[in-house]
Structure formats: structure tokens, C-alpha cells
Amino acid sequence: MSAATEPLLIAGQWQPARESLGAFRASDPSTGQEVGPSFPICGAADVEAALAAAVTVADELAAAEPERIAAFLDAYADAIDADGDTLVTLANTETALPASTRLRGNELPRTSGQLRLAAKAVRGYAWTQPVIDTGAGLRSHLAPLSKPVLIFGPNNFPFAFNAIAGSDFASAIAARNPVIAKAHPSHPATSQRLAQLAHTALLGAGLPAAAVQMLYHFDNALGLALAGDARLGAIGFTGSRAGGLALKAAADRVGVLCYAELSSVNPVFLLPGALAERSEALAQEFFASCTLGSGQFCTNPGIVIVPEGAAGDAFVAAVSAHFAAAPPSVLFSQGVLDHLQRGVGTLREAGAQVLAGGAAAEGPGYRYSPTLLKVDAATFLANPRALQTEAFGPVSLLVRAAGIEAMAVLARAFEGNLTGTLYRAADGDDDAAWMTIAAALRPRVGRLIASKMPTGVAVSAAMNHGGPFPSTGHPGFTSVGMPAAIRRFTALHSYDGVPDALLPLELRDRNPGQVQRLIDDRWSIDDVECAP
Template sequence: MSPIDTLHPILVDGRWIRAGAPTGRFRAVDPSTKRELGGRGYPVSDWPDLEAMLAAGRRAAADMARLPAGRIADFLDTYAGAIEARAAELVETAHRETGLPTEPRLRNVELPRTSGQLRQAAQAARDGGWSRPTIDTAAGIRSVHGPLGGPVLVFGPNNFPFAFNGIAGGDFAAAIAAGNPVIAKAHPGHPGTSALLAEAALASAEATGLPAGAVQMFFHADVGLGLRLAADPAVAAVAFTGSRAAGMALKAAADKAGKPVYVEMSSVNPVFVLAGALRERGTAIANELHASCAMGAGQFCTKPGLAVLAPGGHAEAFVEALRHLTAAAAPGVLLTPRSPQAVADAVARLRSAGADLLAGGGIADAAAGHAFQPTLLRVSGRRFLEDPVALQSEAFGPVCLLVAADSTEQLPRIAEAMEGNLTAAVYSDTGGADDETYDALERILRPRVGRLLNDRMPTGVAVSAAMNHGGPFPSTGHPGFTAVGFPAAAIRFSALHCYDNVRHHRLPPSLRDHNPTGALLRWIDGEWTTRDA
């Protein structure tokens, strides 16, 4: 048997096939032991593999545009059930590849979230309201959001092997719900998990009659080929979750080619703790902040990487409590072999910009696997304002920077120096003593973040129709869209289809005079209604 025959096949046009002429190969690594996992290796695909996926994706896009929404919804529902049926195997594989705990994280939280958001996407597709049917009877013009006409390229991140996986996560679900095929790039941090999900996706597609190229997946490709793929004329849109450097490179390639690109990149998610809150419940908030920073070893895009403290003696007590918690905490497992050094580099940048190290700060002992010490740093408000860009460098690990304001009047200036973020949180006195300061901060923070929280850490992201998991640059590439929550997430992967004086029988069902379901909400002659036109 040749070395190529031992590599895991890739999913192309409805079939698992051998990678044509891989430019390399890799194995999954257990980050808790630093050891390669047994079994098959995984191919680094060359351009002919990707080109075949593009051709299949274009064919599938034409077929999916003619499918009834109920067929797409059936696939998403069936896929959710298939994931649940293979839960034990998926959880065990993801645990080995990521070091994330089986319970509660993988089995009880992330896997149910994944199947749940697939079902929410199914409901959005079946209901059709996400497409915003609009009818102007006097002008004879009608419009609706519909598929893009090509495959959506989805790059999954390393930190959510299920819920953001390129072949199963939120971007995948949204793209499919909008009627588009998906070409998924598995993350090399959990290739076996992605392969199991792809098997379930293919079986579900076959069972529900989706076109052969509706779901496709490759494991890895050289950086240059990934950028070439994102810019290819056959690609309809790109979705990416990961580092700012990689996201900006993809965005540049897609922008140059005129492709819609949705990138989630970098966010420090500032938490402001005001004077009344520090006085009233400072120790409790310190415990909340520590737990939020330590969760998942700090590898969440909504981790509060920066906390701003109002001045005073209660702030010093808060710092000391948090320092003790951080120093006493055990290192958590980081997701990839490169992660410890990447976190160390980020901490070094913060220190070189003027932050003082209070606890941790180093790569953890090898016995802990790929790990970094829980780390706390501090900088004055004055110093932060002298170099706010460097002091907002994201450390994707168990690291938090405290910014100690020199005066209450300085807090709004610190808020004004904040880059665009996914979230910001403000803790204030429950009796209203901080209301004036809060009002001043809210006016500044509101346009700088996607989600504003009160008295709650930002780490959890509910899969809710009202959720915004997005934000201004550089947290994402566009402030107007969310990667979580249906029906809104599906809008990203749609085009606005307008029909002017088109004969009635040629219109999509949602734009004909008769309401196709009787319950579909449509904008007809200036009002939202379920009535017939």
C-alpha cells in the first residue's frame, strides 16, 4: 500500500475520494499529551482537488436554487439527528484531538448547541421569513433574498470542534439554510472530528435528496492555495473564524476578487468595573472575571481579555483578589502545538508596551501538555492611553490585562481608545450610584461593540434570534451581520433577487399574490402582513 493510500479521503461531489496529489500530510495531535494520534494521516490538498470541488459546487448551486425550502430544512433536521446519533464517537474523538473536557463542555454544551442551531436553521429555511419577501403591487416590483449562485467557502476555527466546525457549525448551517452549497475546510486541530461530521452530513444529504456537491470538505491546503480558492470566480462567499492575520489575508484576497467575505478575527472584549460595583461586590466580580478568563483556557473569542477598573482603594482590593485567583489556578490545555508560544509572544508584546506582570506569564511545564500559565497583567490608565493599540493585542489564552484608571474622568477616554470588539460589559452599582458614569460610557461603547452587557461576563454566546455575535472592525470585517442566531445569520449568504413586471406564474412562491404558507410574514405595500397581496 502506498503512503497516499493510508491518507484519509476527502469529500468531493458526493463521494469520498483519494486526494489527487497531496503536497503534504499531517496527523492529529492530542494537546494534553503532545503525542500524535494513531490511525490515518490527513492530506494537504493540491489545486486539482480544490478545482474539482469548485466545479461540483457550481453544479450543486444551480440545483439547490430549484429545491423547495422544505427539502433544505429536512436536510438540516436530519443532519442534527445524525450528529446526536453519533454523539459518543464524536465527543470522544473531539476530546482526544482538542483536550477539551468531555463533560460538560463537549457532550452537554457544545454538541447540543450544534444540533440545536442546525434545527433553528431548518426552521428558518422552512418558515422563509429570513428572506424578507417584499411586494409593491402598484409598481409591479417584488423582491426576496435568495441563494448566491455558487458555493460558500467556510473556514472553521480551532476552538469549537462542533459548534463552529466548517462542515457543521453556524456558518455552515446559515449558508445551507439560505440555499447554498458549502465547501468546508476542516481545521487541522480536529481533522478526525470533522471527518465524522462530514460522514453524517453526506449521509443526511443523500437521505433527503440534496445535490451531490451540496456538502464537500478538504482537510488542509497550503496558504497560497487557500487564498487562491477564496478569490476564485466560482466561490460565492467566504466565511472565516480565526486569527486577525489569517482573516485579513483572506479578506484581502476575497475583496480583490469582489467576493462577499465574513471574517471573525480579534476581540479583547473589555469589561468596565465602576466604583460602586467595586465597593458593593468587588470580590464576587473578581471571581466572575477569573472564571470567565480561565474558561476553556482562555480560548474563546468572547473572553474578557481586558478589564478597566475605576480608581480607589476598592480597585486595589479587586486587583489583589484577582492576582491570588490567577496565581493559584492550574494551567489549562491549549489547542495546538503552536498555541503556547503564540500566547507567550502576545504577553511579551503587552509587557513591552508597559504592562506589569502580576501573575503567571510563562509557558507551563511539559507535563501539562500544550499549556500556558494563567496570567494577569496591569497597566495604568495613563500608560494605556499612550499606546492603546499595542495594549489591545489579543492573547488567545488564559491572559487578562487590568487597566487601572487614574480618575473617574479618565474612564470615557479609555473607552474612546477601544477598537471595535464583539462585546463590552459594564458592572455598576445596583442602587444607581454609577448611573452617570454608565451613561457616559454607554454612548461611547455602543458603536464600538456588537453586544453590550450589564453585570455579566461576555463568554457565553446564546443561540438566540436576538443575538449579535459580530461587531465593528477588527472584531469582524463588517458590523452589520451576526454569525450566531437565526434567521439573521442566513442573510449574509444571500443575494437580493428583484422581479420587475415578471409574470405571476414565473415568480418564486413567496412573491406570488397568495401567501404560500398562510403564515409567511411579507412586506406588502408598506406593511408587514401575512395576508395575500
């Protein structure tokens, strides 16, 4: 390996790659120029070393005191906040995301906040869901997998979904599983700095040094081989549908759990009353949502259903003007730009008409003009698969529909999505229409939204950042919100007739401390009442 290539975090140590297959550098999306140091592309020897080290400490981490896990998560959150200036500078350079509004003002506090919420769930045992049946002598709870979790971070959230700091990471660690983080090559220096902070906090909490490891990059074949290794317990993935499905297929063959966030177009229905009431405001709101972060959100409003008629025509005209006047958006990489161009091409080939934009823009870096397309309902229904192609960027497709029943038919044509939105009139005039369309849309989305764009994802215990296939690989789980997100990386353990002293703390007769437990079909924080 070249001496100039950055070290890997493997087995509790920063060390040079054992088998480097090359090197790469990040690019500044605004200029297209390479920035920062060189990072290694790992070979099989490094992957094996990381997996073997994680397996070695899995049982020790599973048996760790909850307070040590929580202390690590809190200390890591504090370190991220304290190092905010450095982290924001690195992420801004590697992603071109706005430093003050997006990175410092939103994503950084969200990241440290997620870690603290995970720590709170650890201390309160909230993720374990203890169940006690005194009559049958049975007790059960969710417990660690006692195997490593492999996490693939996406390109669009350098902090909040980073493989070494985001919600998947916090969830896997909270469930007391070792993590092998696969950083995204779009922001390796940001990931490296986060890994340094995590490593220091881990050692300070007295946890196994190999409980947190990070590899910067490896080729697809090696990734599939790792996903198909039965020594893994689970995979957390956020990225392309093709990549996620390939990993899931490899994992399924050996029984490794794979939680994959894949793609979503997040349909938005504008009901007639809402459109008549505030058409111009809706046009501005939609445009702002679609172009926020250059449209590089998994919750971007990719399809908007607009009623036919004068109010709908006025909305389309207003939105078209917003898109046409907007400056080009900077994308994360050449790969994102290429994928976006292919997606828009697919939409056009399927019958969509370009109203604004529709092409890469001149200038340095990776730029694309905000793009608005239009299609009628009949064309959409004739080719729904192609016209639901995710165009990851500042792109959206308008679908014109003649009436509420036509909207309901369109709703039934959608694949699984993370979100579905219905805008209604404030005076209730749309409520009957809402019920008709929502009944068709509800089974097809993870989160049903009323009268606001889907872009924002609140970090809440009630949040579902998941949905039916193909938005994710499993409709019953979320990647955001504690303690629900933690439960992806657990196993259900049942104890039959085991003496109290030999049970895990949260299943013993005495409550370890205000833990909500289902005791004989009643949720309670009481101790178990033993027969005399």
C-alpha cells in the first residue's frame, strides 16, 4: 500500500491496509476536483480481518453492562458536538451541502441527538420489550444478535446516516452488536474523523476496541461475498435499489438479516379544495421541497398528482415558472449525475413531457437543471413501472388526473414508498376525497402525511422511515426513531422455567428500574408478584 494512503480502523487499531487494491480521493462536487488525502480500496484480507475481529468480541459486547453502552453513545455524541467545526468543514468540502443551514444547523445536531436517544433507550431497556407470563413460566425479550452488523452508509447524509455515526450505527450498538462500517466514498475524510471520535469514546467507555471498525471502500464482488458470510448477523443498507437487492440476495442465501432502504418516489396528491384554496403557496412549497439539497433525499416528492381544470392548470404554470427560473443544482458526484440522466431519459421514453430543465448544466462540478415533467393519467397507468423510476435529484413528475376516482386509481398503481402525501382544504371540503384516496394509498406507504411535503424526517419514537417493497426490504421496520430502529438488530429470546437469578435483568421478578414490561397481558413497571 502507498505510504500516502490513510489507515483503516480494524481490530481496535488504526493500521495500514493489508491488501490494497488501489486508492481513491473524494471530489468537491462544486468543482469536480479531487480533495483531501488518498484512501485505500480494501482487498479480501482487510475485510476478513475486520470480520474476524468483530466475531471475536461479539459475545463480550452482548454481555456488556447497558450503562457502558449508553456511556459510549453519550460520549460520542458529546465529541461530535465539540468537534462540529471540523466535521462541518470536511463534510461541506466533500458534499457541497450548505455548511450553516444543512450541516451545522440540521444534520449535525440530529446525529448527536440520535445517539443520545439511543443511549436513553439503552438505559431504559425500551428496545427489549420484556414479556412475562407467570402462569406458563415463560419470559421473553429482544436481545443482541451476538454477531457483527455490517452498515453501508449513503452519499446524501454525511452525518445522520453515516455508517459510523448514523441511525443504523446507533441502533446496532444500542442492541450490543459490533459494527463494521462501510463508509461512502463520497465523504471519506468526514467518515474518518467520525471514526476517530467513535474510537476514542469507545475506549473511554471500557468497551471492546474491535466493537467499532471502519473500511473506506471495496469492490462490489467483495461486498457481496461479505454480505453472504454467515458470520454476519445483519446488514443495514441505504442506497440504490440494484445495490441493495444484490446484497439482500447474497445475505438471504445464508440467513443474514438485510434491512435495505432502496428507492421511493413519495407520491403527493393535491386535492381540489386545497388547490383552489392556496394554489400559489402549494407551488412554492413543492418547488422548495423538490430542490432542497439538490433533490438528493430519499423523501423527495418525485411524483405529484394534480387535478385537471383551471386550478390545476394554474398550479402547473406556477411550478413550471419556478423550475425554469432556478439555477442548476450541484450533485454529489459524477455517478449521481449519470444515474439522474438515465432516470430522466427513462421517464421521457415512457411518455413524460419536459416542462422545465431536463439536462445537465454547463459549469464546473456536477450540475443538473431542476427538472419538471408532465404526463396524463392514462399514460401513467399504461406504463406505471417506468414512470415510477426514481430520479435522484431535483426532478419531479406531474400526473394530471380527472377527478377523485381517477386519483384513487392512480394511488392503487403505486409501488411501495416511504411516504405518501395528501393535501386537503383547511375547511374540510376535501375530507371525503381524502378518505377515498387514503384507503388506496395507505397500504403502499410507510408514512401517510397530511398537507406537508415529505422531505423532513423527524427523529421520533413514532417515526416510520420505512415502507413496503421496493422502498425497503421489509415493511415492518424503520431506520429512524428509537427504540423501534434498534429492534432490527435483535433476536427474540425466550426463557422457559429458568430460575429468577439466572434470567437477564429485565426479565427478573424485580424491575431493574421503571422498565415497561408486559406482565400477564398488562403493561406495568411493577415487580412481579410471586405466589407465597
